[in-house]
Amino acid sequence: MHLFDRRTGLNVLFDEVDVPETLWARAPRQVSIALTNACDLACPFCYAPKNAAMLDADRLCAWIDELDAEGCLGIGFGGGEPTLYRRLPQVARHAAERSSLAVTMTTHAHRLTPQLIDALAGALNFVRVSVDGVGTTYEEQRGRPFSELVQHLARLGQTFRFGLNCVVNPQTLPDLDAVADLAASAGAAELLLLPERPARGRPGSSPQTIAALHQWITNYRGPLPLTLGEGDTGSLPTAQPLPRETGLRTYAHIDAAATLRRTSYHSVGEPVDDRGILAALDRLQQKDVV
């Protein structure tokens, strides 16, 4: 029996009874959904596709219903920049009120006006804010005033549980202490560390940068839980809530052109058509087997 609290992300697994795999939920535990490719920033490490694409809100609501019925635990809205998606409040509210899914969003936060925060209040369980450094490091990476980011964090922290996401590369690595301090002082619940991926001619984080990141994690003694992507943990000790679930049972990504992939970095995908997400998932699984 698995209990999950979408408000806090707490997982409790009672595994005394060995349930046959055929009875496990078919849906991935977590599905990230790029609502739109549109973004008003131009971060140098961005890997989001730059072609214009946006998901249809009615289809999105149908997918949310399907994922909920099939045992998915949470969805995460991203992009592009999800706050540029006009029907974000309606779709998030549909998920919050019509499903038991945990609803999260990853944003640069610069468009989170008091009006939008009000519209999303109660509809999002967690907000992830992209912060890759402090002061001029942040401004060089994101091209927006750091002082404005700090104001946005203070404002959104009054309404949402939130965490910081930090892209780690040679420019941002020296700022990790400062980012962790900022996260803790702003009231963040966690710090997600994301080694930069190869994209658009940039090579991504080198083995040296990743080794330095792992060393920083090993030495960190602050109050924040640290999180890493599944493929980025190396030999670090990590907490695995459901260790026997792997691959597409764990996570999948739907891009703004409605293509289902293993992650946003994978190029192989399957279109999600009228047959739904689980059918696309089966086809994607089959593709990988062939």
Ligand code: SF4
């Ligand atoms: S905020 Fe995100 S989507 Fe927008 S340019 Fe930066 S990395 Fe890309």
